[in-house]
Amino acid sequence: MTTTVSARGRDRRISPVFLGLVAIMLVSGWAVWQGLSNNPGFAVFLFVVSGWIVSLCLHEYAHARTALHGGDISVGAKGYLTLNPLKYTHTALSIVLPVVFVILGGIGLPGGAVFIERGRITGRWRHSLISAAGPLVNAVCALLLMLPFAIGGQAWGPAPFMSAVAFLAELQVTAAILNFLPVPGLDGYGVVEPWLSYTVRRQVEPFAPFGLIAVFGCLWIPEVNTYFWEFIDAVMRAFGVQDWYTATGYETFRLWKDWGAGGGQGTG
Template sequence: MTSAASVRHEHRRPSPVFLGLVAVMGVSGWAVWGGFAGVTGLAVFLFVVSGWIVSLCLHEYAHARSALHGGDVSVGAKGYLTLNPLKYTHALLSIVLPVLFVVMGGIGLPGGAVFIERGRIRGRWRHSLISAAGPLTNALFAVVLTAPWWLDAMDGVPVAFRCALAFLAMLQVTAAILNFLPVPGLDGYGVIEPWLSHRTRAQAEPFAPYGLLVVFGCLWIPQVNEVFWDAIDAVMRSLGVSDAETYFGLEYFRFWAGEPENVFVGLGLL
């Protein structure tokens, strides 16, 4: 009988690709902190994008790890436990599109999930936990990123780094909230799916490939967009992060438009 403990060590070791992403995040974060003239915007862009991809890797790893302990030992051989984004079943959905959405609209839309052999999983609670593990990881990452705020440890933190950190945290909050929506194809639906009748699941299944597109389309509706961002801002404020900090984080991120003006005034530093 195979078990989680039987998965080979090399199938658990973090991949060089993931470690490279962490290195890029660290170096670009150091550059943002240092405030090197002429490269702050580019450094913020690299810090946020690499940090966002790292969070996507952790999101998918959480799905795979919970599936492993739920009974699907096949995730090891598939490379899902190595945090290598190139091993995902849908690399386009899992990495490329989420990064594109960040660049285009400053929003952390969820990507495609790793392929879990659900037939190996026993028990509805385990199925729900596997689906919930990904967005819960985003939520935890958001809490960690905003720790300097709610621990009142922001003294001496450079403005650009502060704004970049706020923007990256906001992406985690949007990803967690969007992923928990009970829409077919998203993790929120995966949480409740085991508890639905067979007929309801069969009716919803054809819509799963289009769930992400439906959510993205709904966000273009002004009334929906307003409610959504009001909720995001409320969550960020509860973590101690101001609207201005996330706004200027996005402005720094879009370095091709020039570094933001009046950032000190916007953050109440002048």
């Protein structure tokens, strides 16, 4: 019994890797707040990337924790409850690829690569809730990050810091919205899948690996891209986050934009 309890404790102990990410987020956020550099790009970059990875870990943890309560006790032994990004079944899909998309395009790519043993779980509502748990975390993160704007705006802190927070909030909004799309391969489809007939599920199953590719392919269509970002901006404005904040945050985040010009020094 002692061994079992001890093993369970290790399976659920917060990983030093996750704590390190939180520490980087806090220290870099403090550096941006204090204005320790005339060019805050590097600190903003660290703050946004570490904050984004922390949210991805929480996203995956929410899937696993909900599955645990739904009946899949195997998630503990797989390390999913430790918040360690290196324990996910597809680290590249859950962590690396989302970070690359943030760096290259400033868009929150949905994560999602914890392996849930669905056969251990009974009840359609439980299956739907497991799928919904991840993007709901992104939605909560977005609300928390936008809350200062909704009740105080820039008065809460220096403009560079508030801009970085606004950009991080935008990533959470895009991740939540994209992940809730009822497209095979995304969590939104996982929410509705238990309610579909067996025949429909079998017909749709082969398309699951291509769902995310199809979504981003659609975003390359100029008209779709315009409508998508107009909707994102509308959501942000509804919480008091003006376009200036997110645009400035993204430009500051892109610290490499001036590399090669003037010896790599910013132009102001």
